[in-house]
Amino acid sequence: MAAPDLRAKLDSQLLQLLEDLEELETKRTALNARVEEGWLSLAKARYAMGAKSVGPLQYASHMEPQVCVSASEAQDGPQTFRVVRSDALTPEEVGPGEAALRRRKGPTKTLEPEPSAALPDPLNWFGILVPHSLRQAQASFREGLQLAADIASLQTRIDWGQNQLRELQERLRQLEPGAA
Template identity: 65%
Template sequence: MAAAGLRAELDSLLLQLLWDLEELESKRAALNARVEEVGAWGGRSVMPSEAQNGLQKFRVVRAGAQSAEEVGPREAALRRRKGLTRIPEPEPFSASPNPLNWFGILVPHSLRQAQASFQEGLQLAVDMASLQIHINWGRSQLRELQEKLKQLGFGAA
């Protein structure tokens, strides 16, 4: 019977939706705990991608962060007024993309903890965005199934 299949699909979708909502709530609680700890920033960005079922899924990617030396001027500060000798172009700075290295070798432990907390919080935020998209998709599928059941004359579940 078609109605029994629709009801089974509706039940399965509803259970998945409830599981996703529970996971979203736990990630929100974890993110709120991380937000309280964050005091530093990291060199990462968020990028959406398309999942197999056509929904967007977010993921964290390493940004092409520039170091402080790359942002500054390319020319030497002092120039010779006489003579044709040119100062050779400096070698590109190949420091670690970790912004904590900008503060020197002896970075306070609390700053490292804040960076790690921020990175975990960013991952949680990305997961939450993907979950929210999946929940919205599930809700629309749930409405469609309920409409199909109404059209068959069995009423909404």
């Protein structure tokens, strides 16, 4: 690769890195605002329902996650994170319904997927009619979780971009020993 092409690629990589850093700062600010809003709404709910009505004693004894964080990596790029609903099929559930195949006499039955029970809303732990502020807190924390996954993806993209930038600078130094 010629030096002018390498310099152009270096410039575009640097611009992309600066844009990513600016986006990271914006998302971090938004995450802080969401978390602060969530805690404020939670405090309002505790005030409206009573301090003992919203607390660890109302949590279910066995909790199921409603969302999971999934990581995927491209072959030539950075790792990305995304929030997925946990009621989606997992790879273990996609496999065969039985451990071994058996020959049966008579008509063959097709296995029907079992209807997955929807996960209950955790707000129901605190009663049927919960204050609006508790619903706002739940929504704020959900948005915060999505922002956290976006921030993690962005941070890995920035780290990957910095490594690419260093590699391009090193190649430019090898091509032009006095420059760079």
